[in-house]
């Protein structure tokens with residue numbers, strides 16, 4: 001009997017891992033260190049992460065966790081966390097720091113072509129990432145290389161083809177390109193992200209959404225070199241709230257319709273966001289020569305601090321040849337409501353629409369945007385823009401046609 005108790009004690013108190021193997025356990029934890037990751041910031045921990053991922057993804061337990069412990073720094077090469085996985089929910093707890101290789105050459109991995117993405121999550125449903133850790137894309141050398149036209153700019157994290165993604169409570173810095181890309185996902189919840197890259201770093205978008213529906217983005221701080229959030233073609237039912245953006249290029253729809261493409265975006269609602277010294281605030285940009293639409297979009301309860309272009313709609317984001325100029329992405333049912341604060345340039349509202357396919361039903365209400373430059377007044381510019389503007393708006397928008 002005593003022997004049996006001793007074995008039970010060993011199993012359950014001393015060797016919890018072993019007991020997990022004997023009795024299938026809910027919520028098991030797979031620590032990358034147990035799979036050989038060194039976490040010293042020098043050794044390549046990619047293979048250890050892939051081994052741990054294999055156990056998490058292909059095991060038969062409920063809601064397993066890939067655990068990345070704190071006070072350690074893990075160096076990862078460009079890699080793919082591939083699904084589909086067996087469990088319907090998978091957690092990744094990022095408590096420590098993950099860093100990308102420190103030089104562009106180190107990314108020349110397997111082939112000479114640079115990877116599009118550093119860490120790609122493909123085909124995984126029910127993925128939950130949190131933990132308060134840090135993800136450092138080490139983008140500096142990439143930005144220099146791009147300035148010399150020698151490099152593309154890979155994104156740091158990308159989620160491709162997924163359902164019910166949850167990403168929250170991580171800090172991400174210095175991505176070579178976009179920080180987080182979400183493509184082909186349904187039902188994503190993004191919150192409490194802190195994304196940071198220098199103001200002049202090229203194309204370091206915060207959050208880039210494409211071909212995705214039912215997305216909620218909230219309570220995040222984005223201080224980046226390009227769009228804080230960008231909604232691209234094939235996306236709908238996106239709610240964005242509680243975002244602090246600046247520096248950065250604002251919360252943008254598009255650009256849509258590049259190189260003659262069809263693009264459709266609808267039901268995007270941006271609320272309770274603050275833009276501080278960003279180049280734009282609310283921005284919708286489409287190319288000449290594209291097709292499709294951007295419609296049913298609202299921006300409301302927006303605070304502006306010295307923003308260059310607080311409200312900007314343009315169907316001439318990129319001008320194309322005369323033949324293409326007869327086509328455009330249709331822009332309609334756009335509401336800007338309750339904007340307060342300052343613009344650093346005169347033209348606080350710009351609605352630049354296409355001659356043939358103009359913008360329709362653009363509504364501006366409760367707009368109070370004054371100039372941050374003493375003695376200056378803000379004004380509005382329109383071209384082929386149709387809709388309504390309240391008479392109490394500052395600036396007045398007399399150029400908007402009924």
Ligand SMILES: *[C@@H]1O[C@H](CO)[C@@H](O)[C@H](O)[C@H]1NC(C)=O
Pocket residue numbers: 186187213214
């Ligand atoms: C997205 O998810 C919702 C709710 O689970 C579902 O009703 C809808 O069909 C899904 N849409 C797509 C495009 O998969």
Ligand SMILES: *[C@@H]1O[C@H](CO)[C@@H](O)[C@H](O)[C@H]1NC(C)=O
Pocket residue numbers: 214215216237238239269
């Ligand atoms: C977005 O917000 C609206 C209004 O609060 C709500 O009806 C809708 O369900 C939300 N959409 C998502 C994807 O959560």
Ligand SMILES: *[C@@H]1O[C@H](CO)[C@@H](O)[C@H](O)[C@H]1NC(C)=O
Pocket residue numbers: 219241242243244272274
């Ligand atoms: C607005 O956003 C801030 C974060 O920027 C958040 O703290 C606050 O609770 C939000 N307010 C509402 C009414 O949602």
Ligand SMILES: *[C@@H]1O[C@H](CO)[C@@H](O)[C@H](O)[C@H]1NC(C)=O
Pocket residue numbers: 346347378379380381
């Ligand atoms: C806006 O104000 C600037 C500076 O006062 C002026 O040069 C410009 O012509 C104005 N634009 C419109 C459309 O009134």
